[in-house]
Amino acid sequence: MKKWWVFALCLVPLFGWADEKKVLHLYNWADYMKPELIQAFEEQFNCRIMQDYFDSNEAMYAKLKAGATGYDVIFPSSYMVNVMKEQGMLMPLDHDKIPNLRFIDPAYLKFTMDPVMDYGVPYMVGSTGIGYDGSRVEDFEPSWKMFNNEAYAGRMTLLNDMREAIGAALKLLGYSINSTDEAELAQARDVVIGWKRNIAKFESEQYKNGLVSAEFLLVQGYSGDILQAMDENEDVVYAIPREGTSLASDDMVIPVDAREPDLAHAFINFLHEPQNAADNTGYVYYLCPNKASYDLLAEEIRNDPSIFLDPAVVEKCEVILDLGEENAKYIKVWDEIRAAE
Amino acid sequence: MTWGPRTKETLLSLPSMVWLIGLFLVPTLLVFAISFRPSTPFGGVGEGWTLETIRGLANPNYPTIIWRTVWISLSTTAICLTLAVPCAYFMARAPVRWRSFLVMLVIIPFWTNFLIRIFAWKIMLHPEGLLKKFLLMLHLVEPRTILMYNEGAVLLVLVYSYLSFAILPIYAATEKFDFGLLEAAQDLGATRLRALVQIFLPGISRGMITAALVVFIPALGSYVIPEIVGGPSSEMIGNKIAQRVFVDRNLPHASGLSALLTLAVVVPMLLVLMLQRRSPSGLSKPEGRA
Numbered sequence: 001m002k003k004w005w006v007f008a009l010c011l012v013p014l015f016g017w018a019d020e021k022k023v024l025h026l027y028n029w030a031d032y033m034k035p036e037l038i039q040a041f042e043e044q045f046n047c048r049i050m051q052d053y054f055d056s057n058e059a060m061y062a063k064l065k066a067g068a069t070g071y072d073v074i075f076p077s078s079y080m081v082n083v084m085k086e087q088g089m090l091m092p093l094d095h096d097k098i099p100n101l102r103f104i105d106p107a108y109l110k111f112t113m114d115p116v117m118d119y120g121v122p123y124m125v126g127s128t129g130i131g132y133d134g135s136r137v138e139d140f141e142p143s144w145k146m147f148n149n150e151a152y153a154g155r156m157t158l159l160n161d162m163r164e165a166i167g168a169a170l171k172l173l174g175y176s177i178n179s180t181d182e183a184e185l186a187q188a189r190d191v192v193i194g195w196k197r198n199i200a201k202f203e204s205e206q207y208k209n210g211l212v213s214a215e216f217l218l219v220q221g222y223s224g225d226i227l228q229a230m231d232e233n234e235d236v237v238y239a240i241p242r243e244g245t246s247l248a249s250d251d252m253v254i255p256v257d258a259r260e261p262d263l264a265h266a267f268i269n270f271l272h273e274p275q276n277a278a279d280n281t282g283y284v285y286y287l288c289p290n291k292a293s294y295d296l297l298a299e300e301i302r303n304d305p306s307i308f309l310d311p312a313v314v315e316k317c318e319v320i321l322d323l324g325e326e327n328a329k330y331i332k333v334w335d336e337i338r339a340a341e
Numbered sequence: 342m343t344w345g346p347r348t349k350e351t352l353l354s355l356p357s358m359v360w361l362i363g364l365f366l367v368p369t370l371l372v373f374a375i376s377f378r379p380s381t382p383f384g385g386v387g388e389g390w391t392l393e394t395i396r397g398l399a400n401p402n403y404p405t406i407i408w409r410t411v412w413i414s415l416s417t418t419a420i421c422l423t424l425a426v427p428c429a430y431f432m433a434r435a436p437v438r439w440r441s442f443l444v445m446l447v448i449i450p451f452w453t454n455f456l457i458r459i460f461a462w463k464i465m466l467h468p469e470g471l472l473k474k475f476l477l478m479l480h481l482v483e484p485r486t487i488l489m490y491n492e493g494a495v496l497l498v499l500v501y502s503y504l505s506f507a508i509l510p511i512y513a514a515t516e517k518f519d520f521g522l523l524e525a526a527q528d529l530g531a532t533r534l535r536a537l538v539q540i541f542l543p544g545i546s547r548g549m550i551t552a553a554l555v556v557f558i559p560a561l562g563s564y565v566i567p568e569i570v571g572g573p574s575s576e577m578i579g580n581k582i583a584q585r586v587f588v589d590r591n592l593p594h595a596s597g598l599s600a601l602l603t604l605a606v607v608v609p610m611l612l613v614l615m616l617q618r619r620s621p622s623g624l625s626k627p628e629g630r631a
Contacts, residue, residue, distance in 0.1 A: 059587045065384040066592075087383055154487035155468065162588060196573045200490040206569075215467055325382045331589045338576055338584075339402035 022047040024263045027060060027071040029053065029250070030205065031228060032124070034283035041270050047263060055205045056161060064089060069257050072264040078112040078249045079322040081120040090119045091254045097265035100272035100290075108289035111249040111319050120251030121268050124224070124286035127309065127317065128164055128246045131211050131226030132218040135235040142239040144172040146218055147195040155217040157210065158195060160202035162334035163320050164246060165192055168220060171243045177318040180326040189333045193340045211236055222248075223306055227285035238306045244316030247309075249289070281307070369603060376597035384590030394597040403581075410577040413492065414560035417499040421556045422549060424500075425507035429545070432508075433515040444512065447505050455502070459569050462498050463489065466570070490572030498566050503559065507552040514548025550613055558606050578602055 022045075026033075030053045038049050052071070054060035057080040064071075064084075076084065084090050095101055101117060108125050109115040132140055137152065147156060147168075158165045167177040169191035175184045200216065208225045210216035212232045219226070226238040252271070254264045270276060277293035287307050294302065301307055309317075323330070376394050379387035432443045450458065465472050466488040476482045488494065518541065526536035542549070564579030571577075578598060585595035 056587065058590070062384060062587045062590060065590070083383060154485070154490065199573055200487065201572045213467065214469060215463075327382065327589075331591075334588070335400065335402050338573070339405050341405075341574060 022260055022263055024049045024073070024260055024267060025071045026051045026267075027054060027074040029075060030055070031208075031225070032075065032250075032284055032286075034280050037271070037276055037280060040276075041267060044270075045263065045266060047260075064255070069255075070259060071255055072258040072260045073267055074253050074255060075123055075250050076120075076253060077320070078114065078120065078122075078251050079320055081251050081253055082113040083322050084253065084255075085114070085119045089255055091256050091258060091261060092118055093121065093254065093268075094265060097262070098269045098272070100269050100274075103272055103274060103277070103290045103292040105289040105291040105294075108249060108287075111247055112251055113321075114251070120253045121272070122249045122289050123252045123271065124281075124284065125247065125249045125289055126223040126286040127240055127306075128159070128168075128220065128222055128248070129226070129238055129240040129306075130218060131207075131221050131229060131236055131238050133211065133214055133216075133233075133235050134237040136214070136217050140218075140237075140239070142242050144168045144241045144243055147198060147220075149218075150198060152217050153198045154200050155215070156199045157201055157203040157207045157216050157219045157221075158192075158199050159207075159220050160204045162330050164220065165202065166330060166333060166337075167246055167320060168192075168241075169195070171241070171245060174243070177244075177246055178321045178323065180323060180329055182329060185329055185333050189337055192337050196337060196340065222286075224284050224286035227304075227306060240306070240309070240313055240317075242316075244313075244318070246320050247314065247317045248319065250286075372596045372603070373600050376593055376600050378593050380591045380593045382590070384592065386592050394593045397594055398597050398601065406576055406578060406581055409492070409575070410561060410563075410579075413496055413499065413577065414557055414563075416496055417503060417560045418553050418557040420496075420500045421504050421507040422511075422552060424504060425511045425552060426542075426545075426549070428508050429511040429515040429548075430541075432512050433518070434520070440516075444509075447508050447512075450505060456565065458502070459498060459566060462494075462501070462570060466494060489570055490575075492571070492575045494570045494572075495563075495567045495575050495577075498570050499560055499563060502566065503556040506555045506559075510551040510555065511545060511548040514545040514551075518544045547617070550617065554610065554613060557609070561606060562602060 024041075024047055026049060028051055033051075038051075041047075042049055054063070057077050060074065060076060061080060061083065064074075065087075081090070095117070098121065101121065104117070104122060108122060109117075111125055112120065112122055114120045130142070130144075130146060132146075134140070139149075139151075140146065146152075147158065158168070163177075166185070166188050169188035170177055170179050170184065172191060173184070173187055175181070175188070179185060179188075203210070203219075207216055207219040207221050208229050211219055211221075211226065211229045214233070214235075223238060226236065230236045230238070252268050254261055254268075258264050271280065271288070272290050274290060274292035275296055277288040277290035278296035281288045281293065282298060282301055285301075285307060305313075375386055377390050377392070379389060379391045379393060381387045428447075432440060432447075435443060464470060467473065468487055468489070473482065473486075473488055476486075476488075477484065482488075522540050522544065523536045526540045527533065531539065562579050563577050564583060567575050567577045567580055568583075571580075578601075582595050582598045582602070585591050585598060
């Protein structure tokens with residue numbers, strides 16, 4: 001009889017204290033939020049925050065599509081917000097609960113697919129570009145052509161993301177990053193196959209560490225990641241290729257099955273408090289498009305052309321769109337690239 | 342009420358049967374079933390049945406990847422066995438008080454997380470790391486040689502990861518082997534080498550078969566290792582399945598590839614089982630040959 005008591009006691013923690021504090025579940029990219037902000041929110045709203053990470057929109061989407069539930073705020077790129085919205089996976093936002101929406105910089109709303117913010121609020125905007133080790137890459141020029149340079153063979157990486165890798169080649173050739181023309185895609189394929197002979201691997205996450213440790217000398221990567229790498233290795237430089245590149249806005253959305261929708265709204269509002277937005281930009285080095293926060297930023301961030309892009313550069317850049325069934329063309333080209341020797 | 346031995350046996354094996362059916366057989370059959378479903382452009386599984394996926398498996402890019410997967414897995418198995426047999430022999434011949442210590446040494450790496458051990462290899466093979474500098478000093482490599490991100494690195498880390506799994510079953514078989522038989526063979530005029538090949542190896546053949554399966558099957562399904570230390574041309578089937586799920590949003594096609602992989606694993610297993618049935622004891626083989 002005694003044994004049963006011990007067993008029952010063991011179960012108490014499972015039921016007894018489980019719901020003492022509310023828990024907000026985030027599904028985010030890695031290194032994408034200032035940790036102190038998480039703590040501040042936890043204290044202010046007497047809750048706990050659990051974070052889970054993804055390394056591509058596609059992985060996040062596939063996981064949700066396969067039935068993953070329990071997330072309250074997710075941070076997909078805006079093209080993916082569109083897909084999720086059409087699939088009925090998102091909850092419409094209650095603007096009354098997010099008064100700080102008034103601070104959003106309208107100049108950056110054109111990068112999102114949802115400019116009226118029915119379902120998504122811009123979190124950070126950034127660009128895809130080239131990060132390189134300035135002390136070892138001497139003949140650098142800001143062009144996607146750099147990946148043809150055999151001098152750095154085996155020490156370069158391209159993103160393991162078919163739209164970004166093929167997109168860079170499309171840009172080099174002067175085509176749209178969302179091209180669905182098969183002849184253009186075939187040309188881009190041949191360019192990427194040429195690059196593939198020079199790169200160490202297709203990599204979307206570890207290139208940051210590789211750049212810091214000088215394992216990789218030249219990488220295709222996201223602006224904030226490379227600016228973060230600069231903090232750890234002062235030789236690292238970020239450049240936007242002159243042919244143009246992709247710009248992206250990652251948005252905050254609330255899935256339909258969120259368990260804490262009120263807390264989720266409060267969290268979105270919290271991140272757009274001007275001071276919090278400024279702190280976050282200063283930590284992740286992407287730009288939180290919150291107008292009131294710009295004046296609170298440190299001088300060197302306010303003047304950094306990698307964070308506040310020159311309008312002439314923006315002119316040449318594009319936002320990656322979801323192509324629906326036309327995606328199959330990219331998949332075919334990507335398969336051919338991956339299989340090519 | 343009394344239960345016959347047969348009922349007792351059934352009852353005893355019931356939990357493991359339920360486990361296997363619920364968590365292995367049913368999911369596997371589901372995977373087979375989904376590969377006959379159409380895919381939808383937004384990552385769902387459509388209604389109705391189709392042979393589209395099966396036709397899609399004739400993708401002209403697959404033979405390269407399948408061939409690479411098979412040869413890397415076979416090489417891993419061969420190298421692991423070649424290294425494991427002398428290890429096991431040495432361990433079994435060591436003084437008794439040393440043996441459990443040696444077994445522990447084989448097991449200790451498992452105390453560290455699998456992923457962390459793979460990342461450790463990244464540090465060791467770093468293009469400006471110690472190993473590279475050492476090899477440069479010996480003039481074994483050129484300054485521009487890259488040690489990582491190729492098939493060789495994948496093979497190296499696979500062998501490292503599965504070597505323990507090969508040593509343990511072979512050691513178990515070797516420990517039970519009667520080493521007196523080797524002396525007897527030599528007394529009867531066999532050379533040392535001949536005694537090892539004709540008496541020792543058949544004697545531990547069951548352990549070797551187990552080791553081969555335990556290495557070959559997970560190697561076929563490798564995903565993490567080629568993902569981390571592999572290069573742009575070291576994709577294996579596991580990576581292709583992941584791409585089909587995550588990037589292409591095509592669950593039926595991923596299922597089709599997985600089904601193919603399952604068949605590739607089950608068929609050799611059945612063959613081995615049939616072979617083992619035919620020769621219940623490894624020792625009966627050499628009879629009549631000597």
